[in-house]
Amino acid sequence: MADVTTGADADTLAELAKRRGFFFPANEAYGGASGFYTYGPEGAALKRNLEASWRERFVTREDNMEISSPTVTPEPVFEASGHLDGFDDMILECPECATSHRADHLVEDNTDIEEAESLGTERIAELIADHGIACPSCGTELADEPVEAFNLMFETTIGPGSSSPGYLRPETAQGIFVEFPRLAEYARNQLPFGVAQIGHGYRNEISPRRSLIRVREFTMAELEQFVDPESDEPPIERVEDVTLPLYSATAQEGEGSIERMTVTEVLDAGVVESEWIAYYLAIAREWYEAVGVDMERFRYRQHLPDELSHYASDCWDAEAELDGNWIEITGFADRGAYDLSKHDDHSDEAFSVFRPYDEPKTVERPSVEPDMSYLGPEFGADAGDVADELAALAERDPSAFDGDEVAVELDGEQYELPTEQTGFAVREETITGEHVTPHVIEPSFGIGRVLYTVLVHSYREDEVEGEPRSYLALPSDLAPTFVGVFPLMDKDGLGEHAHEIAADLRAAGFTVNYDDSGNIGRRYRRQDEVGTPYCVTVDYESLDEGTVTVRERDSTTQTRIAIDELPARLAALRAGESLVD
Incomplete structure (x- = not known):
């Protein structure tokens, strides 16, 4: 080779x-x-x-x-999630041919800048003008054309x-x-x-x-x-x-x-x-x-x-x-x-988990128990919202309740009430854990x-018996087909025998491609090109002695294997065993 x-x-x-x-x-x-x-x-x-x-x-x-x-x-x-406001790329439209371009890609393709996406629309527009970048489709200068955000x-x-x-x-x-x-x-x-x-x-x-x-x-x-x-x-x-x-x-x-x-x-x-x-x-x-x-x-x-x-x-x-x-x-x-945190803020569900303490803790916790008989007549339909704001204020800033009066803000309007009507107190409470928002x-x-990378990196070219060959050196468990099965010729019962072997291998869990078209060399090349790791050829010796030829893709090495041992040997090959010791 x-x-x-x-x-x-x-x-x-x-x-x-x-x-x-x-x-x-x-x-x-x-x-x-x-x-x-x-x-x-x-x-x-x-x-x-x-x-x-x-x-x-x-x-x-x-x-x-x-x-x-x-x-x-x-x-x-x-x-x-923020996708409505921020899931954008930078777009620029050619004034002549109306072709839309991704503006940061224009900069990357025409300058030494590799990561233009992070530069922002204004800077990208400046670079397009500074470098005299033209429309790839029609050649029109794109300087001074607006670069805008486009939601994807x-x-x-x-x-x-x-x-x-x-x-x-x-x-x-x-x-x-x-x-x-x-x-x-x-x-x-x-x-x-x-x-x-x-x-x-x-x-x-x-x-x-x-x-x-x-x-x-x-x-x-x-x-x-x-x-x-x-x-x-x-x-x-x-x-x-x-x-x-x-x-x-x-x-x-x-x-x-x-x-x-x-x-x-x-x-x-x-x-x-x-x-x-x-x-x-x-x-x-x-x-x-x-x-x-x-x-x-x-x-x-x-x-x-x-x-x-x-x-x-x-x-x-x-x-x-x-x-x-x-x-x-x-x-x-x-x-x-x-x-x-975003979904916790925007939905009615709690997006956290409870983390238990090793031992319960006694803590002082500020709280309010407003006198609703006062809040109702005083604030009418807003009484419930005022009570909620008082509770949030007690949690956020207990010192707001130090004076004789306390104020809360609701929809831009300030509400004041006597502190004694809020039921504010700092109480001892035993807690067993806390809620944690996971990272x-x-x-x-x-x-x-x-997939594209694997295809590019696995592509190979060499010569076999003086003829050029291309193949994909795909790992065995990744290849689309694990084994190709061919009759040497489709006559004298070779085709029927090869079909039987192919069916038995499929039943044993292998992906199999049966091919009887063209000469054997062309069939090998077809399987090599799609990355099939092994090929089995059924010939006259298969009929007489019960063996087949097994060929390995990368090295083109061949060996004879008994048909009744074929599924086990292929399973071993799939697990990483070498075809030839």
């Missing part, structure tokens, strides 16, 4: 993906719409296997729960008419947060616990591009880990020796580069402050390698201070190098108590981006 070339450029992968049925633009019979892709037979199987691998690592092995929430969400959820959510209505606005969810996370009170019950109100979800998200991208990298409909795999910030710690000892390739904010702001440090070193040096973030960076790094991401083309990049989302105290992106560009494939964020650690994976 000749030397192996690793990796594929965008054009090579797009051609392979379309020809072999991994993915292709959707609805092309009607002209299509950018940002939407159909996963073909090979791609759908690969995506399903990738999701199963993620589920096994981040749900099953971490003992987390998994839910599936609706993709259409009522408007109040996104009012509470797809809007819809729920039910007839327009009285119940809703949105296609831009992430799966809110479907977890909004159900927290019930999910906490399922977890017996015991922190920490994690809730995962794999599902579709929708973002009305201004300029979809780079194939599966930036699309309008995509699959996310998200985990929300709910923790008590004062007491919960991850099992860091499981990952303390895992090496992380980190591109810190300090390195980015100076002349630094990727540093490779163990989790222990990272935490000791304070490069990653949160043990929970470090823990998930470590197990994700092991998972990426297991599914075929090239660790020489992978890094964790820390968000710069002006990049951080308003809710995040720290955030790291897993990035893969694809065709010369570093592309985010996962975000790891410490979201604090932001999301649960959230969130790893958020873009499944389509990870």
